[in-house]
Amino acid sequence: MAKPKPARAPKPDPAEGQKRSPMRRGMDTLIFRTMAPYLTALMVLFSVFVLLRGHNQPGGGFIGGLIAASAFAILGIAQGVSAVRRALWFDPTAIAAAGLTVSTLAGLMSLAADVPFMTALWVFPNIFGTEVALSTPMLFDIGVYLVVTGAITTVALALEEREDD
Amino acid sequence: MAASDAPYIFLTLIAPFLAAAIAPLLTRALGHWAALPLALVPAGIFAFFCRALADVQGGQAITGGYLWVPSFNVSYSWLIDGLSLTFVLLISGIGALILLYAGGYLKGHAQQGRFFSFILMFMGSMLGVVVSDSFLMLFIYWELTSITSFLLIGFDHSREASRRAAIQALVVTGGGGLALLAGLILVWNMTGVSTISLLIEYAQAVKASPYFFAALLLILGGAFTKSAQFPFHFWLPNAMEAPTPVSAYLHSATMVKAGVFLLMRLQPVFGDTAAWETILPVFGGATLLAGTVIGLRQTDLKLMLAYTTIASLGLLVMLTGFGTPHALESAVLYLIAHALFKGALFMVAGAIDHEAGTRDITRLGGLWRAMPLTFAAAMLAALSMGGLPPFLGFLAKEEVYEALAGSNPRAIAFTLFAIIGNGLMFALAFAVALKPFIGTERDLPGGHHGAAAGAETGAPPSALPGISPSRGEIGKRHTPHIHEAPALMLIGPLVLALAGLAAGIFSDAFHATFSAPMASAIAHEQRSISISAIPHLSLPFLLSLATVALGVIVYLLLDRAREAAAAALESIGWGPDQGFDQAMRGLVRGSYIITRRIQTGRLETYVMVTFIVIAAALLVPMTTFGEWPAAPLWPVDAGFHELMVFAIAVIGLFAVVFAADRLTAIVSLGIQGFAVAVIFMLYGAPDLAFTQFMVETLSVVILALVMTRLDLQPSDHRHGFERLKDAAIALACGAGFAALLMRAVQVPFNNTLTDFFNQWSKVVAHGTNVVNVIIVDFRGTDTLGEIAVVTITGLAILALIRIRVSGDVKPADNDPERSA
Known part of the structure; x- marks a missing residue:
């Protein structure tokens, strides 16, 4: 697994655009490059919202993860892979692995409560006067979200990556 | 020995494995003198089982054990009678002496600790073979002796003769072990008992069974290979490649007697029959003379x-x-x-x-x-x-x-x-x-x-x-x-x-x-x-x-006898040892030819075969059983906007087929996908629609990225017959799926699951989105498996993308003739 490459200023070389793929060339507009970080941030925020509402309304970890992965794919197309790696901080494969760990742990927690594996556990703590529903299925869903985000971002970034990137 | 001794018996049976785990560390600390403390383990086992001698004098047995897989009636259980006990004492007694001997013989050898470890593991396996009562336990220990023997014969693994001998012994005795497993399972099915002590009571049932001869042959296959009976004897002389302590211990005193042990153990069951009293003496006699x-x-x-x-x-x-x-x-x-x-x-x-x-x-x-x-x-x-x-x-x-x-x-x-x-x-x-x-x-x-x-x-x-x-x-x-x-x-x-x-x-x-x-x-x-x-x-x-x-x-007259024997054997010329090499070469060659035929290395072939199989799997059963769907009716109650979405989907389809270059085709595929997602949304499946939108988006992006990465020609190069063939396969697949879906909705809908989930989703799982509740709660374990697959797929794709192929490498270039 490649480590995130060190931060590097975009190349000033005007000929750079010529070497890039047709897709990158086509997308390489000023407006897109400027807007992409905001779009990505919005999409990631939206993905978390979709993840959390999933238990009662359309949404959930799978869809949330797909949205987040598209967000990072867009950022990658607009600003290059190294920008995404810097923004993500963690390697996408590590995110996927962490998600799998979280989901497995969510299942294993029920063993500690002496019920079969993957039995849902719920608590309803009262935080600042609001009853908040916390559960192992929610934790599990967060794991799903991280796996989907991590795995698809891994693929997308690897495909976007070029030797000159 | 009393029943309360069971934990101690269990401990003695696993003690050699525990000793094997610490042997390398001990050898690092004490050098070849580690043989002394290690020899205490088999010596202790010897002393422990000497206490049991009095208990088996009159032919009685000590039995005991633990349940292992209760649902399959599999147990870890032992049967210690006069036969087992004599073997146990031979294994542990000679084992202690061999450890001391190996201490001197391999003094200063860099891998002496590993050697001690292997030989102790073997000792534990052999002890397990002779005390096993349960069939499966016997089989597992039996194969463990083959594996540890493999490790010991191949101990000096830098020499090719050692490696060949080790593989040969493993193939012959391990293969025999599989025959034994089949034989034991057959006996298990014939009688319904899975322990030797019970089987002896069912000897008459075994002898009367029509499968008697098959079971006998399979079990003899295990025993004869292990005990190096003619014509399976060839692996034993080759096993002399092992260090001498191994030859003394495994290949004379203990392991090769496992086959004889098994025959003795099953003598009350299979003995006293014409087959038994013909096959055993004939093969035994032939082995005696040949040896x-x-x-x-x-x-x-x-x-x-x-x-x-x-x-x-x-x-x-x-x-x-x-x-x-x-x-x-x-x-x-x-x-x-x-x-x-x-x-x-x-x-x-x-x-x-x-x-x-x-x-x-x-x-x-x-x-x-x-x-x-x-x-x-x-x-x-x-x-x-x-x-x-x-x-x-x-x-x-x-x-x-x-x-x-x-x-x-x-x-x-x-x-x-x-x-x-x-x-x-x-x-x-x-x-x-x-x-x-x-x-x-x-x-x-x-x-x-x-x-x-x-x-x-x-x-x-x-x-x-x-x-x-x-x-x-x-x-x-x-x-x-x-x-x-x-x-x-x-x-x-x-x-x-x-x-x-x-x-x-x-x-x-x-x-x-x-x-x-x-x-x-x-x-x-x-x-x-x-x-x-x-x-x-x-x-x-x-x-x-x-x-x-x-x-x-x-x-x-030894010298003259030697010449006479050599002359006699040379006149035969061919032996099973060469036969083994020929068989192995044939196996490799045959695998290569089959692999070459099936694995062409051309992605187009793989995809084409896959889709032909899919089309056949869809269409053949429907034709054979007359399950074609009735022709669908025109959607009269569909609103104008819905008809428009249908039309967009169809337009997208045509756009894909008639696109001038690949990038346009991929984006057009997205049109069709989005139209389908809209249909899902209009007909009450928002979750599905939502996911479809995201999947379509990502598919288009990833496909386009793959396209640019592969540096393909911008447009399709197929023409003529190839186009026609691919179109036919695509149409067959599409028609198959369409017919299957139509047929599926034309049968009466079974509401059981829908009702169940609607009823319990809110009550049990505190969620109103039934789809999500199923994914994360009711069928959470399935999802866990799926996300594991997603993770592994991601890693696999990453590995594929990162492979840098340099030079002109032909696919499947692993011809055994060339690589050998």
């Missing part, structure tokens, strides 16, 4: 011993199946005697090799002055092997002739076999134990000490006379000073050889303690043995004299 004749030809001490071991195993199999009074008793006596004298002789051969630097009998001589104690041990063991009074070997041979001799043709034939076999073994015993020590002192390569001790001077199995193993020239540079083997290497052969003498002299006590309980356990009825070392004039004694006379003659 001694090929053994006569050898000049390498270890190979001579290896072939006599094969012969002895043949004799044991022959006796186990012979079916006359005294036959089982003689097998018991011979088995114990053989373990003692052959273990001792192997250790002697190793000591000679260690000190003199060669095992070639034509180069050895006059060692008795330098190695008097080794010589004494060798002579004591050889006298037992030759069957001279008052050694245990004599008792065994008398009992053998007592069992075989008779006036019917079968008895006469097998008596003749036994006389020839025993006579040749007599000659070989003294060739190994006497020849190197007497005569003139020779110019010998000298001992190899220190780090070099690990490398075996193994001659190839077909060692030709006169070609001596490696170290000759190196040794001659300094005058070799040959001296007595170190104490660690003397204890083993001396103790074993003296045990053979003691058992012969104190025969009454020996019979009462060991041989009679063992024979009773095998026969599953009370047996007593009375043979003693006092010569008594009888038919067996006369046959013994004939045997000794034959042996002495062959010994005196």
Whole structure:
């Protein structure tokens, strides 16, 4: 697994655009490059919202993860892979692995409560006067979200990556 | 022993594995002296099980164990009777001596700790084999002995001969183990019992079953391969590539007897039938003769011993199946005697090799002055092997002739076999134990000490006379000073050889303690043995004299006998050893040809085959069973906007097919996908629609990225027939899926699951989005599996993308002819 490459200023070389793929060339507009970080941030925020509402309304970890992965794919197309790696901080494969760990742990927690594996556990703590529903299925869903985000971002970034990137 | 001893028995059975785990650390700390604390483990097991001797005197058994997989009625359970106990004591007792011997033999070897570890693992596996009551436990330990034997034979893995021998032993004995498993499962199905102790009660049911013969053949397949019976004998001489302690322990005293053990164990079940009493003596007799004749030809001490071991195993199999009074008793006596004298002789051969630097009998001589104690041990063991009074070997041979001799043709034939076999073994015993020590002192390569001790001077199995193993020239540079083997290497052969003498002299006590309980356990009825070392004039004694006379003659004419045997064998030319190589080569070659045919390495072929199979799987059953769907009706109640979405989907489809270049086609595929997602949304599946939107988006992005990455031609290069063929396959697949979906919605809808989830989703899982509740709660374990797949797929794709192929590599370029 490649480590995130060190931060590097975009190349000033005007000929750079010529070497890039047709897709990158086509997308390489000023407006897109400027807007992409905001779009990505919005999409990631939206993905978390979709993840959390999933238990009662359309949404959930799978869809949330797909949205987040598209967000990072867009950022990658607009600003290059190294920008995404810097923004993500963690390697996408590590995110996927962490998600799998979280989901497995969510299942294993029920063993500690002496019920079969993957039995849902719920608590309803009262935080600042609001009853908040916390559960192992929610934790599990967060794991799903991280796996989907991590795995698809891994693929997308690897495909976007070029030797000159 | 009482039932409360169960935890201790379990502990003793796993103790060797625990010792194996710490052996490398111990060896790092103590060097070769680690042999002493490690030998305490088998010595302790020996002492522990000596306590049980009194409990099995009358043929009773100690049973016990734990449930392992209760739902399949599989248990970890042991059956310790006279048969098991004698084996346990042989394994642990000889094991302790072998550990000490290995301490001296491999002194200074860089991998000595690993060696100790392997041999202890083997010891644990072998103990497991002989005490197993449950079939599956027996099988697992049985295969563990094959695997540990593989590790030990291949211990010196930098030599090709070692690796070949290890693989050969694993293939033959491991394959036999699979036959055994099949046989045991067949017996399990025939009787419904899965333990040996119960099976013996069902012997009549087994014998009456129509599958009796099949089960017998499968089990014999396991036993004959393990005990190196003709024609599976070839792996054993090759296994002499292993260091000598391994040869002494696995390949003479213990592991190769596992097959004989199994036959003895199942004698009450399969014995006393025509098949049993024909197959066993015939194969055993053939093995006896083949082993001694090929053994006569050898000049390498270890190979001579290896072939006599094969012969002895043949004799044991022959006796186990012979079916006359005294036959089982003689097998018991011979088995114990053989373990003692052959273990001792192997250790002697190793000591000679260690000190003199060669095992070639034509180069050895006059060692008795330098190695008097080794010589004494060798002579004591050889006298037992030759069957001279008052050694245990004599008792065994008398009992053998007592069992075989008779006036019917079968008895006469097998008596003749036994006389020839025993006579040749007599000659070989003294060739190994006497020849190197007497005569003139020779110019010998000298001992190899220190780090070099690990490398075996193994001659190839077909060692030709006169070609001596490696170290000759190196040794001659300094005058070799040959001296007595170190104490660690003397204890083993001396103790074993003296045990053979003691058992012969104190025969009454020996019979009462060991041989009679063992024979009773095998026969599953009370047996007593009375043979003693006092010569008594009888038919067996006369046959013994004939045997000794034959042996002495062959010994005196050994060189000429060797030439005769070599000539006879060369006239045959082909043996199963070459056959094994041919079979393995054929296997590799055949796999290569099949792989070449199936795996062309062309992605187009794979995709085409996949889609043809999908289309066939969809269309063929529907045609065969007349399950075609009724023609769908025009959606009259669809609103205008819905019809428009349908139209967009169809337009997207045409756009894909008629796109000028690939990028346009991919984006057009997105049009069609989005239209479908809108249809999902309009018809009440928001979750599905949502996911479809995201999947479509990402698919288009990723496909486009892949396209740019692969540097394909911008447009489709297919034309003519190829286009037509691909279009037909695509249409068949699409039509198949469409028909399947239409058919599925035309059958009455079963509401059970829908009702269940609607009813319980909110109540049990606190969620109103049923789809999500199913994913994360009701069927959460499925999802866990799926996300694991997603993660692994991501990693796999990453690996594929990162592969940098340099140069022109043809797919499937692994022709065994070229790579070999």
